Amino acid sequence: MRIPILKLHDYLLISVQVDLDDQTALQFQEDVLNKIHQEGSKGVVIDLTSVDMIDSFIAKVLGDVVDMSNLMGAKVVLTGIQPAVAITLIDMGIVLDEVPTALDLEQGLERLQHELEG
Amino acid sequence: MQVQTHVDIHSEWGIVAARQAGRKLAREIGFGSVDQARVTTAISELARNIYLYANKGQIYIEEATSSGKRGIRIIATDEGPGIKDIRKVMEDGYTTSGGLGAGLPGVKRLMDEFKIDSELNEGTTISAIKWLR
Numbered sequence A: 001m002r003i004p005i006l007k008l009h010d011y012l013l014i015s016v017q018v019d020l021d022d023q024t025a026l027q028f029q030e031d032v033l034n035k036i037h038q039e040g041s042k043g044v045v046i047d048l049t050s051v052d053m054i055d056s057f058i059a060k061v062l063g064d065v066v067d068m069s070n071l072m073g074a075k076v077v078l079t080g081i082q083p084a085v086a087i088t089l090i091d092m093g094i095v096l097d098e099v100p101t102a103l104d105l106e107q108g109l110e111r112l113q114h115e116l117e118g
Numbered sequence B: 001m002q003v004q005t006h007v008d009i010h011s012e013w014g015i016v017a018a019r020q021a022g023r024k025l026a027r028e029i030g031f032g033s034v035d036q037a038r039v040t041t042a043i044s045e046l047a048r049n050i051y052l053y054a055n056k057g058q059i060y061i062e063e064a065t066s067s068g069k070r071g072i073r074i075i076a077t078d079e080g081p082g083i084k085d086i087r088k089v090m091e092d093g094y095t096t097s098g099g100l101g102a103g104l105p106g107v108k109r110l111m112d113e114f115k116i117d118s119e120l121n122e123g124t125t126i127s128a129i130k131w132l133r
Helices: A022-039 A056-072 A083-092 A105-117 B012-029 B033-054 B103-110
Strands: A005-008 A011-015 A043-047 A075-079 B004-009 B057-066 B069-078 B113-119 B123-131
Touching (some): A011 A105, A022 A043, A022 B012, A043 A056, A043 A105, A056 B033, A075 A105, B004 B033, B012 B033, B012 B057, B033 B057, B033 B069, B033 B103, B033 B123, B057 B123, B103 B113
Parallel strands (some): A011 A043, A043 A075
Antiparallel strands (some): A005 A011, B004 B057, B057 B069
C-alpha cells in the first residue's frame, strides 16, 4: 500500500487515511524523503486526522521522518492528531519532542509559511 | 455469553488484524474512543513484540467480567526465547530492537491490570485487562 503525496507549490501535502502497518509506514518514510528530493520541497504537512491509533513504532517512524526531512532542509508539521491519540501517546510516555504540530491542515500550512519566512 | 477472538501473529499483517479485532470488541463492549485507542495501542505493542522477538504467537481478545465489572482482556502468548530480565524490560526506554523502549511499560500504563509470565527458552505470556469505567 502507498500513501499518496500531493505537491502544492513548495509544499508536500499528505493525508494518512489508512490503518498504518509497519511496511506501509516505512515505505511512506522513504517516499516522503524521495519526493522532497525530487520536487525540492521546502515544507511538508502530514495530516493525521484519520489516524485513530499511533503506537510506539509508528511514533518512531513519524519522529524519524521529521528529523530526516530536517536534515535534507525541509520542515515538517504534523496536523490533526486526534484527542484519543494524544492521550494514548502521553500515557505511553512517548513525547514527540521538537516535532512541530498544528490543529489542522490550514494551521499547519500557516505554521510552515511562518517558519520558512521567519 | 463470553466473546473471544483470536489472531495468529506470524507476520506484520497479524499486528494490523489483532488491532482491528481489538478495536471492534472494545467498541462492542462499550468503551469510549479514548479507551478504544488505549486498548488498540496496547494490542499493537504486544503483537509487535511477538513478531519481533518470537516470530510467531497468538493474541486472544475476550470480554472480562469480575464482581459486576466488565472489561476487555488481552492475552499475548508465544513460545519464543522468553525474557531474561523482566525488571529491565519494564523500564522506560530500554530496548534491544532500536525502538523507543516504550512498549511494555507503555502497555502497563494503558491498561488497568498487567501480568507477565516468562520462562527462558519456553516462551512468554502477557495478560492485560482494561475495565469499563
